[in-house]
Amino acid sequence: MRILALDFDGVLCDSSREVFVVAVDAYALQEPGSPLLRRLTELRDDAANGGNDHLDDHLVQAFADLLPLGNRAEDFGVTLRALETGVAIVDQEAYDRFYANHERVWLEDYHRLFYEARSRLRADDLSAWLNLHLPYPGLAETLRGHAADTKLAVATAKDSRSVNLLLEELGMADVFGADLIMDKETGVEKTHHLRVLRDRLDADFSDITFVDDKVNHLEQVARLGVRPVLAGWGFNTHREHTLARSLEYEIAFLGTADAVLFKGD
Ligand SMILES: [Mg+2]
Numbered sequence: 001m002r003i004l005a006l007d008f009d010g011v012l013c014d015s016s017r018e019v020f021v022v023a024v025d026a027y028a029l030q031e032p033g034s035p036l037l038r039r040l041t042e043l044r045d046d047a048a049n050g051g052n053d054h055l056d057d058h059l060v061q062a063f064a065d066l067l068p069l070g071n072r073a074e075d076f077g078v079t080l081r082a083l084e085t086g087v088a089i090v091d092q093e094a095y096d097r098f099y100a101n102h103e104r105v106w107l108e109d110y111h112r113l114f115y116e117a118r119s120r121l122r123a124d125d126l127s128a129w130l131n132l133h134l135p136y137p138g139l140a141e142t143l144r145g146h147a148a149d150t151k152l153a154v155a156t157a158k159d160s161r162s163v164n165l166l167l168e169e170l171g172m173a174d175v176f177g178a179d180l181i182m183d184k185e186t187g188v189e190k191t192h193h194l195r196v197l198r199d200r201l202d203a204d205f206s207d208i209t210f211v212d213d214k215v216n217h218l219e220q221v222a223r224l225g226v227r228p229v230l231a232g233w234g235f236n237t238h239r240e241h242t243l244a245r246s247l248e249y250e251i252a253f254l255g256t257a258d259a260v261l262f263k264g265d
Pocket residue numbers: 007008009010011212213214234
């Protein structure tokens with residue numbers, strides 16, 4: 001049996017626009033006196049209104065460049081803080097050092113504000129919120145082409161309501177069986193998701209290919225004996241591609257996804 005499990009954000013769904021909008025909304029509440037706020041808000045509004053001008057801005061590009069170094073909602077706040085202070089962050093170590101300067105309460109407040117801002121955005125106008133999420137070109141078709149010969153699963157830290165709404169929006173609702181969509185309730189670590197998946201399908205870890213856009217998630221699951229593949233189209237940069245290669249993980253790109261993910265056909 002061949003099983004392909006995929007992370008959601010940065011693998012199945014390009015949520016970079018939504019994340020930027022929500023991150024700025026939360027930052028505006030957390031740091032109302034920030035000198036960057038006026039510019040960030042202009043960029044946020046462009047993103048929220050479907051514009052593309054913000055993509056050329058150095059602040060948005062620097063934000064995207066730092067995203068792979070974080071893991072949780074509070075990291076978006078820390079990242080915006082880094083842009084504000086102009087601190088040079090070149091690698092994980094430098095990021096972790098900068099992160100450690102933040103008080104626990106600051107991080108917790110930002111985490112809460114981020115999820116509140118997201119809920120508000122979704123409740124205010126659901127279709128506008130859905131529109132902030134973009135498909136990765138060709139991916140839905142690639143997966144659908146293998147739905148008959150591969151068990152396709154989702155392993156994500158997102159909530160299932162959002163995941164189901166977005167799969168529908170992205171034209172992938174029919175690709176995954178309902179019992180193979182594992183959300184944040186399944187566990188914090190991707191290893192939890194993969195253990196549940198293995199048990200549910202009565203399979204072996206060696207039957208499973210797991211695709212994530214974070215190298216550290218791949219490192220966790222690789223220890224189980226799962227085949228790790230980095231989604232090179234997701235939230236990562238040349239820095240993470242080099243790291244993945246040093247760990248001997250394969251990297252799939254949108255043009256090679258079919259060949260790399262479904263190897264052995
Ligand atoms: Mg991801």
